[in-house]
Amino acid sequence: MTASVVSRVWQARNPEYRAVVRDAFEANKAMSLIGATLGVVEPGIVDIHLPVHEMLMSHVAGIVHGGTLGMIADSALGFAALTLAEAGAVGFTAEYKINFLSPAMGQEVIAHAEVVKPGKRTTVARADVRAVNDGEERLVAILQGTLIPL
Amino acid sequence: MTASVVSRVWQARNPEYRAVVRDAFEANKAMSLIGATLGVVEPGIVDIHLPVHEMLMSHVAGIVHGGTLGMIADSALGFAALTLAEAGAVGFTAEYKINFLSPAMGQEVIAHAEVVKPGKRTTVARADVRAVNDGEERLVAILQGTLIPL
Amino acid sequence: MTASVVSRVWQARNPEYRAVVRDAFEANKAMSLIGATLGVVEPGIVDIHLPVHEMLMSHVAGIVHGGTLGMIADSALGFAALTLAEAGAVGFTAEYKINFLSPAMGQEVIAHAEVVKPGKRTTVARADVRAVNDGEERLVAILQGTLIPL
Amino acid sequence: MTASVVSRVWQARNPEYRAVVRDAFEANKAMSLIGATLGVVEPGIVDIHLPVHEMLMSHVAGIVHGGTLGMIADSALGFAALTLAEAGAVGFTAEYKINFLSPAMGQEVIAHAEVVKPGKRTTVARADVRAVNDGEERLVAILQGTLIPL
Numbered sequence: 001m002t003a004s005v006v007s008r009v010w011q012a013r014n015p016e017y018r019a020v021v022r023d024a025f026e027a028n029k030a031m032s033l034i035g036a037t038l039g040v041v042e043p044g045i046v047d048i049h050l051p052v053h054e055m056l057m058s059h060v061a062g063i064v065h066g067g068t069l070g071m072i073a074d075s076a077l078g079f080a081a082l083t084l085a086e087a088g089a090v091g092f093t094a095e096y097k098i099n100f101l102s103p104a105m106g107q108e109v110i111a112h113a114e115v116v117k118p119g120k121r122t123t124v125a126r127a128d129v130r131a132v133n134d135g136e137e138r139l140v141a142i143l144q145g146t147l148i149p150l
Numbered sequence: 151m152t153a154s155v156v157s158r159v160w161q162a163r164n165p166e167y168r169a170v171v172r173d174a175f176e177a178n179k180a181m182s183l184i185g186a187t188l189g190v191v192e193p194g195i196v197d198i199h200l201p202v203h204e205m206l207m208s209h210v211a212g213i214v215h216g217g218t219l220g221m222i223a224d225s226a227l228g229f230a231a232l233t234l235a236e237a238g239a240v241g242f243t244a245e246y247k248i249n250f251l252s253p254a255m256g257q258e259v260i261a262h263a264e265v266v267k268p269g270k271r272t273t274v275a276r277a278d279v280r281a282v283n284d285g286e287e288r289l290v291a292i293l294q295g296t297l298i299p300l
Numbered sequence: 301m302t303a304s305v306v307s308r309v310w311q312a313r314n315p316e317y318r319a320v321v322r323d324a325f326e327a328n329k330a331m332s333l334i335g336a337t338l339g340v341v342e343p344g345i346v347d348i349h350l351p352v353h354e355m356l357m358s359h360v361a362g363i364v365h366g367g368t369l370g371m372i373a374d375s376a377l378g379f380a381a382l383t384l385a386e387a388g389a390v391g392f393t394a395e396y397k398i399n400f401l402s403p404a405m406g407q408e409v410i411a412h413a414e415v416v417k418p419g420k421r422t423t424v425a426r427a428d429v430r431a432v433n434d435g436e437e438r439l440v441a442i443l444q445g446t447l448i449p450l
Numbered sequence: 451m452t453a454s455v456v457s458r459v460w461q462a463r464n465p466e467y468r469a470v471v472r473d474a475f476e477a478n479k480a481m482s483l484i485g486a487t488l489g490v491v492e493p494g495i496v497d498i499h500l501p502v503h504e505m506l507m508s509h510v511a512g513i514v515h516g517g518t519l520g521m522i523a524d525s526a527l528g529f530a531a532l533t534l535a536e537a538g539a540v541g542f543t544a545e546y547k548i549n550f551l552s553p554a555m556g557q558e559v560i561a562h563a564e565v566v567k568p569g570k571r572t573t574v575a576r577a578d579v580r581a582v583n584d585g586e587e588r589l590v591a592i593l594q595g596t597l598i599p600l
Contacts (some may be wrong), residue, residue, distance in 0.1 A: 030215035033205040044191030055183040067221030074217045097247035097547040101567040117551040247397040251417040269400040329507040330515030365480030367521030397547035422459040
């Protein structure tokens with residue numbers, strides 16, 4: 001399956017961007033609560049992996065709760081913006097919009113976020129969320145959002 | 151603080167709508183994982199309460215992870231639509247958009263969702279999310295989304 | 301029909317806010333192109349009226365093009381934010397999201413925007429769009445968006 | 451500049467999809483009012499071109515009104531969905547979300563829409579809007595929206 005977001009090459013301004021993201025992810029209790037782990041971290045790009053378990057289910061058996069998809073994807077957007085931030089910056093998500101495309105079923109869900117336009121005042125990013133079911137990937141949600149540095 | 155969504159009076163088509171919502175909420179593992187509870191359930195209106203605890207925190211100390219706000223608010227939108235559905239219907243969130251207004255700090259977060267326009271093909275709803283801090287309420291996020299009956 | 305956004309009372313920081321909005325509206329060629337006029341202008345609140353004419357139609361006869369609803373509502377959001385801005389500030393729309401609820405038919409369309417949360421860095425606002433058909437109002441679209449002062 | 455949406459290959463179910471889109475575009479008065487023209491039409495893909503003229507300006511000189519970007523991009527989303535529809539189907543935009551990335555300046559604006567997920571009940575699509583200024587393209591807005599067949 002073709003990705004529906006496409007990498008553009010951005011330069012990290014803080015050479016320690018990877019450590020910054022990893023530290024922020026480690027400090028994030030909510031990511032720990034649902035069992036999410038950090039994947040790829042490149043300038044403007046972050047993946048978050050979520051192994052599927054019983055406690056992530058919606059009220060329909062076998063289908064992961066959409067809110068948990070939003071949760072990892074929202075976080076991936078924020079961390080993607082953080083890879084391009086100045087040292088010491090803390091960002092927050094100003095807003096995002098998510099479309100759910102298919103029920104998320106399988107063993108793992110992966111949110112892949114990419115910065116579309118970095119900026120001093122706002123950074124705009126997109127994300128795709130895929131579910132991996134018996135080795136087959138399916139696009140289950142897409143996002144678009146705005147991050148603001150503090 | 152004045153509510154920014156306003157109740158319109160809708161009629162429930164299924165007199166058992168309250169039981170339907172409660173059963174769906176009970177079956178929802180993700181709501182249980184984060185510790186959310188069901189509040190008001192009226193035709194077209196659902197509140198979800200989330201007592202704040204350590205494991206809901208973002209990477210900034212004392213500030214609840216935005217994704218958890220999205221999670222309860224997204225669910226509140228879906229359950230609000232469900233109060234107006236035919237017996238036996240199962241709905242899902244097609245999409246939503248959330249704006250974060252202020253950092254969510256305090257002892258409890260409450261998502262209040264209201265149906266704006268119910269329909270056979272799509273139902274549109276809005277939600278407000280408030281944080282309760284030492285008895286004072288603050289609007290921390292607003293949502294708008296589309297629910298689809300199955 | 302009850303409004304689905306609710307006025308909160310905001311204070312204008314620039315006593316000339318009304319003139320600022322009227323001047324900006326006058327200077328706006330796109331508003332003139334579609335024939336839109338400025339209605340209510342209060343602190344945090346702006347209405348834009350659009351008399352319906354043949355050239356606003358979508359490809360379905362009698363139904364106003366959704367993009368023109370977006371156009372007046374987007375502008376109403378921006379002008380509502382402008383009523384609360386410092387003297388000399390120019391704002392722009394960072395993003396918005398619109399849900400179309402019903403086909404817009406009738407003699408006039410009115411976009412009513414209200415600021416939900418003003419801020420130095422971002423202002424968040426909501427809007428309702430109504431169509432007036434033979435004296436009867438129908439809610440045809442709702443918006444939520446972010447404005448940024450420059 | 452790299453595109454931030456990526457073509458996936460969809461099959462048109464109606465071999466006359468191109469004529470369907472061209473007829474709908476021709477019938478669309480609002481597109482004519484602003485001076486938009488139809489560009490590429492492929493299965494799941496539609497471009498709309500908008501030559502910039504004085505009457506499209508916002509209240510800031512030289513900057514195209516964001517609402518007109520929304521208008522062509524919203525239409526491009528709808529027509530992209532229409533390329534994949536059954537014969538006789540009429541679609542409408544249920545909702546969209548737009549992020550403005552940069553002021554739109556130049557001689558032409560182009561909205562490029564691609565279907566991400568077609569479906570019987572809903573089709574989800576993304577769009578990029580570019581401004582062409584003295585031969586140089588700049589990404590000025592991105593969209594994500596839902597189309598519904600009628």
